[in-house]
Amino acid sequence: MTNGDKNIEYMIWGIKELKDSYELHGCSWAKEILDNMLKFVNKIEEVKKYKLFIRKYDIKVNDYVVVEKIIETKDLYHEIGKIYCQSIEEIKRIDYKELKE
Numbered sequence: 001m002t003n004g005d006k007n008i009e010y011m012i013w014g015i016k017e018l019k020d021s022y023e024l025h026g027c028s029w030a031k032e033i034l035d036n037m038l039k040f041v042n043k044i045e046e047v048k049k050y051k052l053f054i055r056k057y058d059i060k061v062n063d064y065v066v067v068e069k070i071i072e073t074k075d076l077y078h079e080i081g082k083i084y085c086q087s088i089e090e091i092k093r094i095d096y097k098e099l100k101e
Contacts, residue, residue, distance in 0.1 A: 047074050049099040054083065057090040064092050070099070 016038070052069045073079045080094050 053095040
């Protein structure tokens with residue numbers, strides 16, 4: 001479990017606790033706001049599938065080539081950052097599109 005996962009888990013727990021407390025005291029407007037926050041946070045947690053188009057330098061052809069890669073992740077920008085940091089080749093750019101199932 002990453003720190004981001006822990007943070008989301010704590011956020012969900014905190015929102016649920018607040019919602020229960022406001023519900024106990026009859027604050028329906030606060031409960032509604034917290035319900036919407038929970039929906040938003042749960043949406044963040046969804047794993048999505050992306051197709052990456054990685055334009056990197058290939059020494060064999062002495063030019064940039066596009067490599068396609070399909071990933072499933074909750075945090076796209078984190079994965080793109082890892083690709084930039086861990087690649088030996090020079091990466092010119094990374095484009096992506098979300099794949100709908």
